[in-house]
Amino acid sequence: MATAKRATTKGLEALFLDGLKDVYYAEKKILKALPKMAKGAESEEVAAAFEKHRVETEGQVDRLEQVFELMDKPARGKTCPAIDGILEEGSEILDEYKGDPALDAGLVGAAQAVEHYEIARYGTLVAWAEQLGKSDIVKLLKDTLKEEVATDEALSGLGEGGVNERALEQAA
Ligand code: FE
Ligand code: FE
Ligand code: FE
Numbered sequence: 001m002a003t004a005k006r007a008t009t010k011g012l013e014a015l016f017l018d019g020l021k022d023v024y025y026a027e028k029k030i031l032k033a034l035p036k037m038a039k040g041a042e043s044e045e046v047a048a049a050f051e052k053h054r055v056e057t058e059g060q061v062d063r064l065e066q067v068f069e070l071m072d073k074p075a076r077g078k079t080c081p082a083i084d085g086i087l088e089e090g091s092e093i094l095d096e097y098k099g100d101p102a103l104d105a106g107l108v109g110a111a112q113a114v115e116h117y118e119i120a121r122y123g124t125l126v127a128w129a130e131q132l133g134k135s136d137i138v139k140l141l142k143d144t145l146k147e148e149v150a151t152d153e154a155l156s157g158l159g160e161g162g163v164n165e166r167a168l169e170q171a172a
Contacts, residue, residue, distance in 0.1 A: 025077030102167035115152040
């Protein structure tokens, strides 16, 4: 099959490294956003969930730095317009629903959008690391992927366990 001629070939390893830089940038932005979301949350349980995941996110940044090390590359981020946009929507919720009984439902939803972005990215990175035969890296990325999935599930539990219902209350 004929393929289009290109001046250069970058390949899967370059794609993988670009993806790593993308999530590294994203995790660092998330690390800064989570305390603001915890501080803004109305209920103790939602604030505690954000704080718990902030601590996990610190560990995820460490894992990514280990992955860069294993790739023999400096740990560097690359602007991720997707996470910038998702976090911007979260801060809009914080501003626009301050004092509203629906605030926490909005924050939980915003945080789930973040987790879903991460799940998509880490899922792909795990598959590419497997393809590249980097089993030690696969393990590190899977550890983080598991935390993102567990966080998403915990957030669903909060929403369905009362946060969404409280959002129906009348604002004082
Ligand atoms: Fe993360
Ligand atoms: Fe991105
Ligand atoms: Fe996360």
